[in-house]
Amino acid sequence: MSDLKGWKDIPIGGVIDKPATAREYKTGEWRIQRPIIDREKCTNCMQCWLYCPDMAIGGGLDGKKMKLGEVNLDYCKGCGVCAAVCPVNAIEMKSESEFI
Amino acid sequence: MPVKLTVTGAAAVAHAMRQINPDVVAAYPITPQTPIVEYYAGFVSDGIVDTVMVPVESEHSAMSAVVGSAASGARTMTATAANGLALMSEIVYIAASYRLPIVMPIVNRALSGPINIHCDHSDAMMVRDSGWIQFFTENHQEAYDFTIMATKLAEKENVLLPAMVNLDGFITSHGVESFEMLDDEVVREFVGSWNPKYSLLNTKNPVTYGPLDLFDYYFEHHRQQEEAMKNAYKELPGVFEEFEKISGRRYDFLDLYKVDDADYLMVVLNSTASTAKYVVDQLREEGHKVGLVKPQVFTPFPKKEFQQVLNGRKGVVVLDRAMSFGKEAPLYSLVKSSLYEVASRPSLGSYIYGLGGRDTTPEMIREAFEDALQGNLIADEQRYLGLRE
Numbered sequence: 270m271s272d273l274k275g276w277k278d279i280p281i282g283g284v285i286d287k288p289a290t291a292r293e294y295k296t297g298e299w300r301i302q303r304p305i306i307d308r309e310k311c312t313n314c315m316q317c318w319l320y321c322p323d324m325a326i327g328g329g330l331d332g333k334k335m336k337l338g339e340v341n342l343d344y345c346k347g348c349g350v351c352a353a354v355c356p357v358n359a360i361e362m363k364s365e366s367e368f369i
Numbered sequence: 370m371p372v373k374l375t376v377t378g379a380a381a382v383a384h385a386m387r388q389i390n391p392d393v394v395a396a397y398p399i400t401p402q403t404p405i406v407e408y409y410a411g412f413v414s415d416g417i418v419d420t421v422m423v424p425v426e427s428e429h430s431a432m433s434a435v436v437g438s439a440a441s442g443a444r445t446m447t448a449t450a451a452n453g454l455a456l457m458s459e460i461v462y463i464a465a466s467y468r469l470p471i472v473m474p475i476v477n478r479a480l481s482g483p484i485n486i487h488c489d490h491s492d493a494m495m496v497r498d499s500g501w502i503q504f505f506t507e508n509h510q511e512a513y514d515f516t517i518m519a520t521k522l523a524e525k526e527n528v529l530l531p532a533m534v535n536l537d538g539f540i541t542s543h544g545v546e547s548f549e550m551l552d553d554e555v556v557r558e559f560v561g562s563w564n565p566k567y568s569l570l571n572t573k574n575p576v577t578y579g580p581l582d583l584f585d586y587y588f589e590h591h592r593q594q595e596e597a598m599k600n601a602y603k604e605l606p607g608v609f610e611e612f613e614k615i616s617g618r619r620y621d622f623l624d625l626y627k628v629d630d631a632d633y634l635m636v637v638l639n640s641t642a643s644t645a646k647y648v649v650d651q652l653r654e655e656g657h658k659v660g661l662v663k664p665q666v667f668t669p670f671p672k673k674e675f676q677q678v679l680n681g682r683k684g685v686v687v688l689d690r691a692m693s694f695g696k697e698a699p700l701y702s703l704v705k706s707s708l709y710e711v712a713s714r715p716s717l718g719s720y721i722y723g724l725g726g727r728d729t730t731p732e733m734i735r736e737a738f739e740d741a742l743q744g745n746l747i748a749d750e751q752r753y754l755g756l757r758e
Contacts, residue, residue, distance in 0.1 A: 281597075286576050
């Protein structure tokens with residue numbers, strides 16, 4: 270949150286004066302765990318991508334096949350749904366304190 | 370030319386609203402505010418104003434509709450009282466937080482229970498920290514004048530805060546009295562047209578009102594509200610001055626009555642000030658140097674003005690028409706705290722009076738003054754006027 274503005278520099282009343290700015294609002298700040306993907310175990314089944322309640326797990330079509338991308342930590346809240354649905358246990362939730 | 374009208378206080382306020390001619394009025398009738406919106410609905414149905422009147426099913430909806438309307442850029446008003454204000458209160462805070470310059474006459478009434486429909490100030494005090502500007506008015510003339518001035522102040526670019534104009538339930542709202550009504554054009558020119566910076570209906574520059582505002586910006590937005598209150602305090606003398614030019618009536622943060630050489634002062638809000646002035650006159654005839662301070666502006670609280678007028682006096686009695694259970698009475702605690710840094714503190718007394726419409730007689734007012742005159746004031750003792758022991 271290094272780019273947060275002071276009270277004199279923001280529109281009054283919480284008004285958002287430009288459309289389509291939701292992407293600029295980083296919602297991953299309160300995460301206490303983050304998903305770590307073991308690429309060797311991953312089969313690119315895309316269950317984690319499908320079940321992520323936000324859009325924190327990247328990926329998409331790579332040629333004709335789906336391929337898992339990176340985790341976008343700006344939006345990952347560490348809920349662990351991805352790890353829970355992974356059929357091959359390729360995702361481990363690790364404590365944020367390990368990454369300080 | 371201004372004309373004299375002899376009507377109820379509710380009609381006086383409704384006439385101020387008629388002359389302001391807001392784009393939208395959403396309201397739910399609640400005693401003793403009902404006649405204001407009744408009169409106003411009459412003006413709408415008779416085509417005298419071009420306001421869109423929104424009759425809603427509750428006060429919560431009234432304030433919600435008002436917030437939506439004001440956010441869309443319309444000049445918007447409503448009016449309420451007591452439990453209606455309580456039901457609105459969730460949205461009352463939101464109106465202030467969204468910085469919507471809504472003007473709302475409050476016809477002061479006791480907040481139950483047990484059920485009571487008569488005057489006291491517990492409703493206004495309940496929302497004293499909601500971020501609204503709060504005016505208190507003694508009579509019809511002031512209720513009318515402050516409704517007009519509130520509109521002017523609330524819409525100032527560096528203020529943009531909603532404003533409440535308090536008048537005493539039944540005493541002012543239903544009592545008939547003469548007041549001077551300005552010309553329609555004069556009022557219209559005084560308040561001017563309202564050009565909001567943001568509008569939900571402006572499709573060229575779309576905005577979002579009321580987004581999620583968590584720990585990252587909520588604090589900053591509240592700091593902005595505090596700044597807006599400070600600006601309201603700075604802008605008020607200019608508004609008073611401009612209003613004097615069109616009306617000849619000079620207002621200030623505090624209405625001072627015979628204070629210049631007074632050793633003993635009473636502080637009281639709204640209509641009781643009239644009774645207190647009568648008692649001040651009586652006591653003056655008996656040779657006592659007494660005077661009265663009536664705050665017209667309660668929020669932003671005129672701390673500096675209180676310090677100036679109370680510093681060096683012998684005794685000050687503060688009358689509250691509301692209780693803060695387990696704490697000092699609301700007006701008293703503010704007056705007391707404002708005196709923390711003055712050079713010469715007066716002795717202070719706190720008096721509760723008139724709850725639930727209890728009649729407040731000159732004898733009761735005199736009782737408080739006499740405590741002061743006899744040097745019998747205890748700052749930490751809450752006393753009661755007209756209470757049966």
